[in-house]
Amino acid sequence: MASEPTTVTITGAGGQIGYALLFRIAAGDMLGPDRPVRLRLLEIPQGMRAAEGAALELQDGAFPLLRDVDVTDDPLTAFDGTSIALLVGARPRGPGMERADLLAANAGIFGPQGAAIGAVAADDVRAVVVGNPANTNALIAAASADPSLPADRFSALTRLDHNRAVGQLAAALEVSPGDIADVIIWGNHSATQFPDVAHGILADGRSLLEALAERLGGSEAASAWLDDAFIPRVAKRGAEIIEVRGSSSVASAANAAIDHVRDEQLGTRRGWTSAAVVSRGEYGVPEGLVCSFPVISRGDGEGYRIVEGLDLDDRARRLLDASVAELAAERDAVRALGVL
Ligand code: NAD
Ligand code: LMR
Numbered sequence: 001m002a003s004e005p006t007t008v009t010i011t012g013a014g015g016q017i018g019y020a021l022l023f024r025i026a027a028g029d030m031l032g033p034d035r036p037v038r039l040r041l042l043e044i045p046q047g048m049r050a051a052e053g054a055a056l057e058l059q060d061g062a063f064p065l066l067r068d069v070d071v072t073d074d075p076l077t078a079f080d081g082t083s084i085a086l087l088v089g090a091r092p093r094g095p096g097m098e099r100a101d102l103l104a105a106n107a108g109i110f111g112p113q114g115a116a117i118g119a120v121a122a123d124d125v126r127a128v129v130v131g132n133p134a135n136t137n138a139l140i141a142a143a144s145a146d147p148s149l150p151a152d153r154f155s156a157l158t159r160l161d162h163n164r165a166v167g168q169l170a171a172a173l174e175v176s177p178g179d180i181a182d183v184i185i186w187g188n189h190s191a192t193q194f195p196d197v198a199h200g201i202l203a204d205g206r207s208l209l210e211a212l213a214e215r216l217g218g219s220e221a222a223s224a225w226l227d228d229a230f231i232p233r234v235a236k237r238g239a240e241i242i243e244v245r246g247s248s249s250v251a252s253a254a255n256a257a258i259d260h261v262r263d264e265q266l267g268t269r270r271g272w273t274s275a276a277v278v279s280r281g282e283y284g285v286p287e288g289l290v291c292s293f294p295v296i297s298r299g300d301g302e303g304y305r306i307v308e309g310l311d312l313d314d315r316a317r318r319l320l321d322a323s324v325a326e327l328a329a330e331r332d333a334v335r336a337l338g339v340l
Contacts, residue, residue, distance in 0.1 A: 005036040005067040007122065009082040011113065012089025013041030013071070014050030016247070017130060020254035021086065022054055026063040030258045031084075031265060033065070041071045042078035042089065075116035083122045084265070086257055087113060087141065090131025092248045099132040099190050099238070100330055106131055107140055107339040114141030118148035125149070126264060126303055129156040130257055134189045135276045136330040138290040142278060143340055151288070152303060155264070156276035158193070158292035160249065160256035161185040165195040165234045172225070173211055179203040181271035184294045185234075186283075186316075187323025188330075189276065193292065194319035195234040197226065199310055201271070267299025272307050282306045283320065289327045 008025060012018050018041070024030065025037060039058070043051040048071065055069045072078050079085060090106040093099055110129065117127055129138040138156035145154070162185045163177075170177040181201050186194040200208035212222035233240075241249045263273055276292040279285040283293070295304035312320065334340050 003036075005038040006031060006084065007038045007040060007082045008084045008086070009040040009042060009078050010086045010088060011042040011078070012047070012087075012131065013054060014043045014047035014052075015088065016092075016250040017088045017254050017257070018051070019054055020251045021088070021257060022058060023061060023063075024254065024258055026058055026061060026066040028063075028065050030262050032262075036065045036067050038067045039069045040078045040080075040082060041069065042075060043071065043073055044089070045073050047089075048073055075113055076120055079113075079116045079125075080120045081122050082117070083124050083126070084261060085117055085121065085125060085127035086130060086261070087127055087137070088130040088257070090137070093132065093242070094247075095242055099134075100136075100326075100333075102132050103136065103330060103333055104337060106133070106137060107334050107337060110137040110140040111144040111339055114144030114154070117141070117153075118145030121149070124301060125153055126261075127154050128257060128260055128264075129154065130253065132189070133330060134158075135290040135292070135327055136334060138276065139278075139288070139331060140334060140339055142290070151278045154278065154290070155260070155304060156189060156290050156292075157253075157257055157260055158185045158189050158274050158276045159260040160253055161189060161193055161195065161234060161237075161292070162274035163252070163256050163259065164237045165197075165230075168230055168233055169197065169200070169208065169212075172230070173202070173208075173215055175202060180208070182294070183208070183274070184272075184310075185274035185292045186320045187292055188327050189292065190323070190326060191235045191239075192323040192326045193235050194316065194323055195231055196316060196319075197230075198313070198316065199294075264297050264304055265299065266297075268296045272296045275304050277304050277306065282308055283310075283312065285320075285324050286328060289324065289331065291324060291327060 134156035142154040
């Protein structure tokens with residue numbers, strides 16, 4: 001077992017997702033059974049008691065990998081020496097809202113936090129933004145940490161959308177989610193995202209398009225299912241969860257955040273996954289936007305790399321462009337708010 005613990009900071013640790021994250025991280029689900037962790041929980045004053053209560057319960061879990069837990073409302077203390085930051089703390093949306101409706105409420109959180117990470121985090125720090133609108137909040141955090149830290153240390157969570165897509169395909173094809181590889185979420189963590197199966201494969205070697213055509217009675221029926229059922233279901237799943245549960249996703253979001261950090265730190269396994277990372281112009285996405293792409297990690301400390309060179313047909317191009325236009329509009333809106 002590595003003796004030096006990895007410092008992990010969770011913002012919004014007293015909230016719903018925070019509560020679902022902490023115990024799994026302490027149990028080793030995120031960094032593996034050999035890496036001890038030191039947890040730093042950041043809250044605002046109103047959330048401190050809930051985070052302190054979670055810290056008491058962490059102690060009661062007697063986790064062998066958990067070295068210590070600090071609770072604070074000071075970002076500079078929370079991010080001091082941290083190697084992994086999960087930026088969860090933000091207001092969630094309610095019924096009838098789009099995630100972009102949270103821009104004004106949440107944008108002010110991520111500038112100061114990005115600056116604090118740039119100022120005091122460990123040299124190897126990587127931060128993932130979960131709080132919505134996640135892509136644009138990551139863009140704000142990355143811009144605020146510059147020039148102390150390269151922008152590519154910041155990413156945003158679209159692994160939940162990726163996992164949702166895999167879950168829908170597994171149900172439609174009656175296979176295990178583990179048999180499905182190389183699905184892609186392109187664009188924004190919003191209703192404009194483009195869940196793309198054109199490059200996907202099954203463990204038995206069939207392409208997803210081939211398997212869907214066999215299952216649904218031909219390629220036209222498969223295309224209709226993708227356009228009319230699969231894409232809207234995945235893209236609007238967050239709203240469906242809010243409608244059914246009464247509040248936004250929690251355990252599946254925490255699970256996806258753990259998947260995101262685990263694969264970034266330890267390496268992706270079979271094929272690629274999806275994450276929103278800073279564009280350097282890949283696939284024609286304007287430089288600087290935080291956009292979801294197919295990504296791999298070698299687990300070598302370099303983080304996620306975009307898988308390049310995939311073909312996009314006209315339909316795919318159009319769907320990606322629409323989501324990228326929304327990302328550009330969100331960036332312009334936060335500029336207008338004076339946050340960027
Ligand atoms: P929640 O309201 O239960 O918890 C949020 C916590 O953040 C609260 O305890 C609050 O006190 C704290 N907080 C607010 N401002 C803070 C700040 N400046 N610093 C530190 N903590 C702060 O909400 P939740 O259900 O845990 O959701 C958190 C965020 O995650 C929301 O924005 C939600 O929309 C988003 N979310 C994203 C995804 C995704 O896939 N990207 C999925 C689910 C939820
Ligand atoms: C989700 O996708 O479940 C989250 O982003 C929460 C939301 O507002 O939909």
